[in-house]
Amino acid sequence: PEEAAVDEAGVLHLGGVSVTELAERFGTPLYVYDEAGLRRQIRRFVDGLSARWPNSEVLFASKSFPAVGMYQLAAEEGLSVDIAGGGELQLALAAGVSPAKLHFHGNAKSDAELRMALEAGIDTIIVDNDDELDRLERLLERPQKLLLRVIPGVEAKTHASQATGGDDSKFGLPMDQALAAIERMRAHPLMEFEGVHLHIGSQILDVEQFGEAVEKISTAGEFPMYDVGGGLGVKYTYADDAPSVDAYLDAIVSAAREHLPADARIMIEPGRSIVARAGVTLYRVTTVKHTGRTFVAVDGGLADQMDAALTGQRFEALLAERVLEPWTESVQLVGRQCESGDLIVDGATLPAAKVGDLAVVGTTGAYGYTLANNYNGALKPAVVFVQDGSARVVARRETYEDLLRTHAPAIEG
Numbered sequence: 001p002e003e004a005a006v007d008e009a010g011v012l013h014l015g016g017v018s019v020t021e022l023a024e025r026f027g028t029p030l031y032v033y034d035e036a037g038l039r040r041q042i043r044r045f046v047d048g049l050s051a052r053w054p055n056s057e058v059l060f061a062s063k064s065f066p067a068v069g070m071y072q073l074a075a076e077e078g079l080s081v082d083i084a085g086g087g088e089l090q091l092a093l094a095a096g097v098s099p100a101k102l103h104f105h106g107n108a109k110s111d112a113e114l115r116m117a118l119e120a121g122i123d124t125i126i127v128d129n130d131d132e133l134d135r136l137e138r139l140l141e142r143p144q145k146l147l148l149r150v151i152p153g154v155e156a157k158t159h160a161s162q163a164t165g166g167d168d169s170k171f172g173l174p175m176d177q178a179l180a181a182i183e184r185m186r187a188h189p190l191m192e193f194e195g196v197h198l199h200i201g202s203q204i205l206d207v208e209q210f211g212e213a214v215e216k217i218s219t220a221g222e223f224p225m226y227d228v229g230g231g232l233g234v235k236y237t238y239a240d241d242a243p244s245v246d247a248y249l250d251a252i253v254s255a256a257r258e259h260l261p262a263d264a265r266i267m268i269e270p271g272r273s274i275v276a277r278a279g280v281t282l283y284r285v286t287t288v289k290h291t292g293r294t295f296v297a298v299d300g301g302l303a304d305q306m307d308a309a310l311t312g313q314r315f316e317a318l319l320a321e322r323v324l325e326p327w328t329e330s331v332q333l334v335g336r337q338c339e340s341g342d343l344i345v346d347g348a349t350l351p352a353a354k355v356g357d358l359a360v361v362g363t364t365g366a367y368g369y370t371l372a373n374n375y376n377g378a379l380k381p382a383v384v385f386v387q388d389g390s391a392r393v394v395a396r397r398e399t400y401e402d403l404l405r406t407h408a409p410a411i412e413g
């Protein structure tokens with residue numbers, strides 16, 4: 001996080017609040033976000049894009065961190081919001097985001113979700129396929145803005161599960177079918193076809209790939225709007241190198257100047273690159289075990305930090321109250337779930353850890369809370385925002401009561 005500091009005693013402070021206080025007040029595991037850092041990162045996207053291409057819009061890909069407090073913050077900072085389902089729609093509306101700021105994505109939207117979105121009066125639906133057009137034909141009662149998701153045929157250089165723009169993607173339509181779908185929308189009196197959408201994948205570190213995507217999407221034709229998705233990669237480990245927001249925007253806008261109509265509206269949908277680096281996860285060390293290796297086990301794991309197992313994402317960890325001590329050991333920082341893949345950091349360099357130490361894992365602001373689950377009956381952690389020496393709860397920790405309410409049979413009354 002941008003607002004992180006270490007005091008003389010070697011204790012990490014986030015947004016001016018010590019990790020000791022955070023753990024005591026809110027418990028662990030705990031997702032902690034630097035609120036000022038989040039806002040500054042949003043401004044880099046909003047100001048950077050509007051300076052380069054004034055007719056533009058930045059959407060927050062809310063799947064990366066769908067907490068009501070984050071929807072509120074995004075709306076306050078002037079972002080529009082990408083929602084991908086009835087649940088994210090409900091969360092965004094509960095946060096008070098204006099429906100006029102909502103863009104609805106998804107490759108398998110149901111009638112019920114489309115009806116809910118239409119009733120709410122959302123701005124744009126990103127149509128994925130012909131079945132969705134059938135549904136809209138049945139459901140539309142007034143004019144509705146639509147974009148069409150196309151497959152650009154750009155194989156993103158990222159983990160296979162994060163590449164979405166290649167020819168065999170389940171998202172969107174290939175160019176020939178897209179053209180037919182566009183004709184169909186143009187012929188319908190209530191379908192206001194505005195343009196095309198693409199998203200080539202996530203955690204992409206080569207910004208030239210975004211320029212390539214813009215070039216590919218221009219082959220679909222000339223439209224008022226082009227949404228080029230999200231996907232900018234971020235720095236996770238000391239060894240990583242990630243492009244700046246400016247380098248990313250330069251790549252998109254210079255390709256747009258070359259390939260898109262000068263009066264087109266350009267939209268981008270960053271998720272990870274807005275929230276990842278503003279968030280960390282705090283854990284309490286519960287076990288230290290020396291077998292062939294040293295295992296430092298914490299009170300969370302795969303249930304709150306899926307990405308290490310899902311995408312092989314590598315993270316860095318610190319002992320959060322002993323930051324200034326020499327890092328003398330290389331350990332397996334593991335979680336408590338019953339999976340061998342529940343390895344948070346493979347080879348974390350730390351001082352000799354003890355039971356009761358606080359461990360902090362960095363760059364966990366994106367897709368951690370999103371993918372949190374109840375594996376082994378784990379309770380989803382709380383989320384707090386820190387700023388200027390104070391902390392506020394944005395999502396409360398689940399309780400055993402919540403768990404029982406969801407997983408016990410409903411009592412028929």
Ligand code: LLP
Nearest residue numbers: 061199202203230231232269270271272367
């Ligand atoms: N737009 C669309 C249509 C998307 O599907 C996504 C992400 C984004 C924007 C935002 O992409 P971002 O800027 O966050 O890279 N579960 C994976 C990540 C899945 C990304 C899904 N789509 C992970 O945890 O790494």
